[in-house]
Amino acid sequence: MQPRRHPDDADDTDDTGAARRRRLAAAVLVALGCAFAVVVVTARGSTGPTGRLGGDYPAFYTAGELVLDGRFDELYELDAQAAVQADLQGGEQGFLAFAYPPHVALLYTPLAALPYRAAYAVHTLAMVAACVGALWLLRPRIALLDREFPVVVAGALTSLPLFVALGLGQNTALTLLLGALVWRGLTDRRPVLAGIAAGLMWYRPQYGIPLTGLLLVGRQTAAVVWAGGVVAVSWLIGVAWGGWGWVGTWLDAVSRFVELDGSANAHNAVTPYGAVEALTAPASTAALATWAVAGGAAAAVLVLVWRRRVGTGKGADVDLAMAIALAGLLVVSNHSLYYDLGLLVPGVCLVADRGLAGPHLMGGRLLAGAWLLALTHLTAPALGVDPLALAPLALVALLASTALRRSASIATGATLPGTPSLVSGAPR
Numbered sequence: 139m140q141p142r143r144h145p146d147d148a149d150d151t152d153d154t155g156a157a158r159r160r161r162l163a164a165a166v167l168v169a170l171g172c173a174f175a176v177v178v179v180t181a182r183g184s185t186g187p188t189g190r191l192g193g194d195y196p197a198f199y200t201a202g203e204l205v206l207d208g209r210f211d212e213l214y215e216l217d218a219q220a221a222v223q224a225d226l227q228g229g230e231q232g233f234l235a236f237a238y239p240p241h242v243a244l245l246y247t248p249l250a251a252l253p254y255r256a257a258y259a260v261h262t263l264a265m266v267a268a269c270v271g272a273l274w275l276l277r278p279r280i281a282l283l284d285r286e287f288p289v290v291v292a293g294a295l296t297s298l299p300l301f302v303a304l305g306l307g308q309n310t311a312l313t314l315l316l317g318a319l320v321w322r323g324l325t326d327r328r329p330v331l332a333g334i335a336a337g338l339m340w341y342r343p344q345y346g347i348p349l350t351g352l353l354l355v356g357r358q359t360a361a362v363v364w365a366g367g368v369v370a371v372s373w374l375i376g377v378a379w380g381g382w383g384w385v386g387t388w389l390d391a392v393s394r395f396v397e398l399d400g401s402a403n404a405h406n407a408v409t410p411y412g413a414v415e416a417l418t419a420p421a422s423t424a425a426l427a428t429w430a431v432a433g434g435a436a437a438a439v440l441v442l443v444w445r446r447r448v449g450t451g452k453g454a455d456v457d458l459a460m461a462i463a464l465a466g467l468l469v470v471s472n473h474s475l476y477y478d479l480g481l482l483v484p485g486v487c488l489v490a491d492r493g494l495a496g497p498h499l500m501g502g503r504l505l506a507g508a509w510l511l512a513l514t515h516l517t518a519p520a521l522g523v524d525p526l527a528l529a530p531l532a533l534v535a536l537l538a539s540t541a542l543r544r545s546a547s548i549a550t551g552a553t554l555p556g557t558p559s560l561v562s563g564a565p566r
Contacts (some may be wrong), residue, residue, distance in 0.1 A: 156286075163292035170295060178259045181234060182225040192258040195307025196226040199257055203247030205318035210379055213243055214391035215243040226254060237395035239388060242341050258307060262307075265304050269294060269311035269480070272318035275332035276484055279325060279457050282501060283484075293505055294483050298512040299526075303477035313342060317481065320349065320361075321460040324448070324497040329360035336361065337368025344471040348437070352463055354450030355441050396473065405518045406475045409433075416533035429472060436469040436534055443541045453543065461485035462537040468530035476515045476524055482508075485533050494540050 170172055181191045190196070200222045212218040213236070217364070220233040228235065249257040270291055277284040294300055304308035316335045323332025336353055340346030350365045376384040397420075404416040411429035418424045440463060447459040463479045468474045489495050490504040498506065511529070518524040 155350075158165065163288040166292040166296060167288075174259075174262065178255060181255050184254050190227055191255065193306030193308075194234055195258050195261065196223050196245075196254075197236045198246045199226065199250055199254060200234075200262070201238070201243035202248075202250030203235040205243050205247045206250045210240075210243075213379065214388065216394070230414065233396055235391075235395045236394045239343075239376060239507070240379040240384065241372045244375065245250065252302065260495060261307055262304055263414075265309065265311040266295065268315040269300060269304075269346060272311070272315040273483070275318040275322050276487075279321065280484070280491050282488050283487045286502070289502075290487060290505070294480070294508055297477040297480075297483075297509050298515055299346060299477045300483070301344075303480055307412045308477055310477050313339065313345060314480055316481070317349075317460070317464050318479070318484070320353075321456070321484070323361065324356075324358065324456045324460065327344045329358060330364050332358065333343045333361035333364025333366075334368055337365035337372075340365075340369050340372060340515065344473060348440075348467060348470055349463060350442060352444045352459075354446075356459070358448070388469045403475060406515075406524055408476050408479055408524055408527045408530065409471050410531070411472050412474070413523050418525045431530070433470045433472075436466050436531075439538045440466045440533065443538055447541050450528050457488060458537060458541050461488045462534060462541060463538065465530050465533040469534055476526055477520070479512070479526060479529060482529060482533055485537060487537060491542075494536060 177186055177191070180187055183354050184191050184196065186192075192199075201213060203222055204210065206217065209218065214536060216233075219235060223233040237358075252260065253424075254523040263294055272288070272295065273291055276288060283290050295304070300310060302308075314520045316339045319335035320332045320339070320461055322336060323329065333351065334352050336346065338346075346369075350362060351363045353365065374386075377389065383549060404420075405413070407413055407416055409429075410432035411425050414428040415422060443462055444459055447455050463482055465485045468478060468481060486505065486508045490499075491500050493500040495504055512526065514525045518526075
């Protein structure tokens, strides 16, 4: 017969449960590391156990190789890209176009000096480090993330969007890290950090431009100035590549990429614009109208939230505003695929920590539910559209409604049930 546990022993039970969760998380991370090592070791050049090693990574490796070979002027020539990628397709047909701004190609030049398999391994490990680093930066801002850090890391890395992003050689983790740096720059009142990170985010203009706009709305003038400086340097690199009118040349390359990518990835889009395109046709009237309505409404909500929650010093909740921003970037964007949903991880953690989805969806329950919900992407090929396209909209709606309600309560002097007092954006 087991002895009856004294109420004062509850903490021991919690400690035991936490230790068990940490051990399980460690086992998952070790298993992931072993599986990755097996894939890389057993690969032959660009051919992995299940086909092309790295999925989308040949596009980035090709850009770095063109720069390394002194062929910077051929960066967006499709024939040149296809020729370089001839031996990087793992036996598959076609090629993968590179459509990022010219300065991004420079980042991949050191990797292109390595054999493809080694370059892919280094890139993947760097993206894992970026993801873990982003979550580490947000530990002081989200209590649940701080308490259950190993568990959240294991859950994030195995969640379908980030797992696929890492395996494909994509850069979602880098975007997440830059977002976390902006977040901490604002909460720690370090505008230089926030501005530089926001400027670097322009490597994906559909995210960097609106995020910098929100900094301006939030009256973060110094951060905007620093972001502008980083963008200016990036632009000058483009001038060295294609002259003063390089932006137009690059946009032509982007339009060709969108045309090539549209049919292949239509069902993977998670923006309102992309989801309606998948159901209708590329650049259809319905898709453009949806983008105007949904994207415009989301942009208006973001502006309103940032003016009230960041632009005012009193009662400002930067954590809530940044979580909304990272989710909102996916709604206002014209091109985001399901692996970009990794940007929702901080917002989901914040909702779980503060119980914003209700008392029955708090902590681990919500995180587990979100992890399982991500698996619905697997139905996208059969449906012709990704059901996860609704996820950014839902998270923005939940977080924004909370932010605006709390703004109203601050203005009237009322206090909402369960609303923590806030000083300089941090709960107390």
